[in-house]
Amino acid sequence: MNSSRDLRFAQAVTLVTLACFVLAGMDALGKHLMQHLPAPQVVWARYVFHTLLVGAIFGLRDGRRLLRPKRPGLQLLRGLCLLGVTLGMYFAIRQVPLGEATAIMFLAPILVTLLAGWLLSEPLRPVHLAALAIGFLGVVLIVRPASGSFQPALLLPLGSAFLLAFYFILTRKLREHDDEITTLFHTTVAGSLGLSLLVPWLWIAPTAWEWPALVLMGVLGAGGHLMLIRAFHLATASSLSPWLNMQILAAAIYGLWIFDDPLTLPFALGAILIVSGGILVWHTRTRAG
Numbered sequence: 001m002n003s004s005r006d007l008r009f010a011q012a013v014t015l016v017t018l019a020c021f022v023l024a025g026m027d028a029l030g031k032h033l034m035q036h037l038p039a040p041q042v043v044w045a046r047y048v049f050h051t052l053l054v055g056a057i058f059g060l061r062d063g064r065r066l067l068r069p070k071r072p073g074l075q076l077l078r079g080l081c082l083l084g085v086t087l088g089m090y091f092a093i094r095q096v097p098l099g100e101a102t103a104i105m106f107l108a109p110i111l112v113t114l115l116a117g118w119l120l121s122e123p124l125r126p127v128h129l130a131a132l133a134i135g136f137l138g139v140v141l142i143v144r145p146a147s148g149s150f151q152p153a154l155l156l157p158l159g160s161a162f163l164l165a166f167y168f169i170l171t172r173k174l175r176e177h178d179d180e181i182t183t184l185f186h187t188t189v190a191g192s193l194g195l196s197l198l199v200p201w202l203w204i205a206p207t208a209w210e211w212p213a214l215v216l217m218g219v220l221g222a223g224g225h226l227m228l229i230r231a232f233h234l235a236t237a238s239s240l241s242p243w244l245n246m247q248i249l250a251a252a253i254y255g256l257w258i259f260d261d262p263l264t265l266p267f268a269l270g271a272i273l274i275v276s277g278g279i280l281v282w283h284t285r286t287r288a289g
Helices: 002-033 039-062 072-093 098-105 108-119 126-143 152-174 180-186 189-201 210-234 237-259 265-288
Strands: none
Touching (some): 039 072, 039 189, 039 210, 072 152, 072 180, 098 126, 098 152, 180 210
8 A cells, every 4th residue: 555655656756856957957058048939929939839738638528518617717826927937037038047036036935925814715824934034035045135146037037936826726726616627727728818919929930940849849848837737636735745846946947057156155055045945845735734
């Protein structure tokens, strides 16, 4: 019995790790494409091809249930939050290292605790405030606002972290109304429609190799999220949450390998503090559970 449970957990951790590298790879590909294409056009491809792929895979099976969520307003708001997250990140990584932007965005799990106390009336304990302080100290180390090397673009992933925290809160609320696949499909519908209205005004014709890369953006996005959904079916969210921080490591590796982004000491210390704050929140929740 224990060996079966251990095997499922090992499979879940493997899927989460793969998903982190796939999603960080998608961001690295997006950073590369934005050397020639505008950020909204790259994000449009990530959203549209994700939506088409998920619709094709699950549309025949789930039919109307996929297209008609029980809480369309919440689904729309959640999708717009994620669109803001993605645009903020992609405008940022055009100018700053991928690993640094990703680390700052991972302040979101700590912010969820703060927002859950406000929006969901969940108890807010002193340890949560301590975790938030640790996480913000990590952000300050990475951003270094008082130094000569301060890059204002690093504030964009900080804004994305707040939007991502709202996204997580809305995801939690939608669990009571829609299943995971319906929510996965509607994750990118709002962004696809909104960007499809905007992109024609910014459009730059992709080259022959850029078209497959744009399609691959959507495939990687959908594939990464499907891996996460499968992983959370195999093991509990509380047991897998710390492993999601692998995306910071993956982003740093891609940044160093593809873009020669430096791995500085302030980045390493800041990332460690942000991850530590997140793990402190996770440990508190696990003990309370």
